[in-house]
Amino acid sequence: MAILDKWTLDFVSSNEAQTVRLGVRLGELLQAHDVLCLAGELGMGKTAMARGVGRGWGTAVRVTSPSFTLVNEYPRARDGRILHHIDCYRLESEADAYTVGLEDIFDGDGAVMVEWPERIQPWLPSDRLWITLDYLSETRRGLRFMASGDRSAALLEDFKQSAFGV
Numbered sequence: 001m002a003i004l005d006k007w008t009l010d011f012v013s014s015n016e017a018q019t020v021r022l023g024v025r026l027g028e029l030l031q032a033h034d035v036l037c038l039a040g041e042l043g044m045g046k047t048a049m050a051r052g053v054g055r056g057w058g059t060a061v062r063v064t065s066p067s068f069t070l071v072n073e074y075p076r077a078r079d080g081r082i083l084h085h086i087d088c089y090r091l092e093s094e095a096d097a098y099t100v101g102l103e104d105i106f107d108g109d110g111a112v113m114v115e116w117p118e119r120i121q122p123w124l125p126s127d128r129l130w131i132t133l134d135y136l137s138e139t140r141r142g143l144r145f146m147a148s149g150d151r152s153a154a155l156l157e158d159f160k161q162s163a164f165g166v
Helices: 016-029 046-057 094-099 102-107 117-123 150-164
Strands: 002-005 008-013 035-039 071-075 082-087 111-115 128-135 141-148
Touching: 008 016, 008 150, 016 046, 016 141, 016 150, 035 046, 035 117, 046 082, 046 111, 046 128, 082 102, 094 117, 102 117, 111 117, 128 150, 141 150
Parallel strands: 035 111, 035 128, 082 111
Antiparallel strands: 002 008, 008 141, 071 082, 128 141
């Protein structure tokens, strides 16, 4: 594990179960208005991370990739707050992004998790935690966490402490 600075963390996940566990740790720390961006090619583990985040968030609903619906909503059992899960893989233009209702989602009082965030970059809030997943081997994935803003930096610091004790 390399902790590059307060804004960046590099980590190698050895398997899908570990990626899910990391997601759980991150989901437990999410607050309203937090934005997670999950980037990486197909099969890199974005949905595994998302499943963990949903579990950590506290939803009783099984987290799946919203590739065909574009947005899934996962209410937290203890207070009903929503974790919005946006999958931008099928978006082809800015007009497509507009029809999803991104402004309402980002301005709402839930947390937001975006797969394929590079497709809606102009819509994203400046304060976000960007997680890039890369292929290292059949089971191993490189994860780079990059915070851009005070809240996402605090979230990253809390995640480092929770997941790794540093």
